[in-house]
Amino acid sequence: MSVTVRVPAKVNVQLSVGAARPDGFHDLANVFLAVGLHDEVTVTPADSLRVTCEGPDAAEVPLDRTNLAARAALALAARDGRSPDVHIHIAKDIPVAGGMAGGSADGAGALLACDTLWQTGTPHDELLEICAELGSDVPFSLTGGAALGTGRGERLTRLDVGGVFHWVFAQAEGGLSTPAVYREFDRLHEGHRIPEPLVSPLLLDALASGDPAALAATIGNDLQPAALSLFPALADTLEAGTKAGALAALVSGSGPTTAFLTEDEPSAVAVAEALTASGSCRAVRTATSPAAGATVI
Ligand SMILES: C[C@@](CO)(OP(=O)(O)O)[C@H](O)COP(=O)(O)OP(=O)(O)OC[C@H]1O[C@@H](n2ccc(N)nc2=O)[C@H](O)[C@@H]1O
Ligand SMILES: Nc1ncnc2c1ncn2[C@@H]1O[C@H](COP(=O)(O)OP(=O)(O)O)[C@@H](O)[C@H]1O
Incomplete structure (x- = not known):
């Protein structure tokens, strides 16, 4: 059995940046808008954790445990006390290292895919917490739509959008x-x-x-x-x-x-x-x- 999750890119329609904090991050008022360019992340039970990637920029995507999708699977497995052994396949259409949160999308996609495959029943708020540990942009990749991100961008308030x-x-x-x-x-x-x-x-x-x-x-x-x-x-x-x-x-x-x-x-x-x-x-x-x-x- 496999589970596939479709996950969007983002653009920041306002990115207001404050001074560097003691932890090295910057406080933000970050207005995220999800856009219809997507990666698809498929997880399938396997003998060990491995990542593969296809798409025009696939050669630039790390396939080791630094890949945000692998990190998401490891984080959820550790939390649920289970083995992280899955094959994660990323069909990548979001530009890599382009400021469109492609890696974050794969992290959020793998988290939801593993949660569904393993039926962990993790509440949505806890999935968002795991996302925030993976990266500042990852919670937004899970929620999509439009949102204001405060803190380092990880604390989200949903926003209304009145048109396309x-x-x-x-x-x-x-x-x-x-x-x-x-x-x-x-x-x-x-x-x-x-x-x-x-x-x-x-x-x-x-x-x-x-x-x-x-x-x-x-x-x-x-x-x-x-x-x-x-x-x-x-x-x-x-x-x-x-x-x-x-x-x-x-x-x-x-x-x-x-x-x-x-x-x-x-x-x-x-x-x-x-x-x-x-x-x-x-x-x-x-x-x-x-x-x-x-x-x-
Ligand atoms: C700039 C933004 C705008 O949405 O995205 P991208 O355009 O890169 O996709 C984000 O702030 C990027 O978020 P993300 O790519 O998740 O960053 P993280 O993994 O959390 O952090 C990577 C590094 O970026 C810097 N960083 C990130 C977020 C933040 N609020 N202040 C920072 O100074 C830090 O140096 C940190 O070590
Ligand atoms: N699943 C992934 N897809 C793309 N890049 C990833 C992924 N996991 C980790 N990375 C690393 O994150 C870096 C930033 O990639 P990306 O998230 O695409 O860009 P940005 O942060 O500018 O939106 C890449 O250079 C790559 O080394």
């Missing part, structure tokens, strides 16, 4: 390390007072209204200057999408994937075509949001 948003995502040549981008954020702010991270009420209203122009007017990512400092060529991609009519252009989370919010589906197709023609990125995808969280299929 149309996105274009441009994958960059290469990846960016999340800790390196936060370190660059610290370096760029040396000697300056960093304000408390705050969510914008206008942004929450825009999400709730479903109006893309209103969302575009308030969207923002405090990590963008750090990502651009480490990866200056992203500025060309942002400019190409803006010229092609995107309502907003921003780095997705810690990058280097760039995200373009558009008026509607035809506009998304036009922006995607212009980005492909610009030669300023490796691959271009369109997707809508919100998307459901981890779901057994």
Whole structure:
């Protein structure tokens, strides 16, 4: 018997970053929006714990116990006092190391898949706690939809979304390390007072209204200057999408994937075509949001 879970990528429509904490993490006001690009995680009973991966970026995914899906299986098995011996197969469609939480998605997907396979009956709140131990973004991958993440991003409050948003995502040549981008954020702010991270009420209203122009007017990512400092060529991609009519252009989370919010589906197709023609990125995808969280299929 196998269990397969489908789990979405995310974009951060607001990423407000505070000063580094004593534990090295940064307090955030992180508005997550799940987008319809998905990985599928399948777990099957096996003689030992092993991970396989297929997809265009599969070669970049670690297959040892550092893989977030393996870590999720180990964490749930330890909690339930049982063997973690499963074959985890990841069908990967979410860009790797792209600021779209692909690893977090696989962690949340494997957790739900193992919970279902092993029938552990772990309450949802406890699954969320395990997710938070795996990584700051992992709880959101489990819940999907839209949410405000506070603390280091792991404490979630569900948000209303009043319509469908149309996105274009441009994958960059290469990846960016999340800790390196936060370190660059610290370096760029040396000697300056960093304000408390705050969510914008206008942004929450825009999400709730479903109006893309209103969302575009308030969207923002405090990590963008750090990502651009480490990866200056992203500025060309942002400019190409803006010229092609995107309502907003921003780095997705810690990058280097760039995200373009558009008026509607035809506009998304036009922006995607212009980005492909610009030669300023490796691959271009369109997707809508919100998307459901981890779901057994
Ligand atoms: C930036 C964001 C935005 O949603 O995602 P990505 O764009 O990378 O996907 C997140 O904050 C990434 O979350 P996640 O990738 O789960 O990070 P974690 O594994 O918890 O932490 C990795 C490292 O990132 C830094 N980190 C992470 C979260 C946070 N609030 N402050 C930090 O300083 C720390 O250096 C930490 O050691
Ligand atoms: N299941 C996984 N899929 C992708 N990357 C993973 C996975 N597990 C661990 N990683 C590691 O996490 C790093 C960040 O990958 P990813 O989660 O895709 O990006 P981001 O944190 O930018 O959203 C990768 O470079 C890889 O070393």
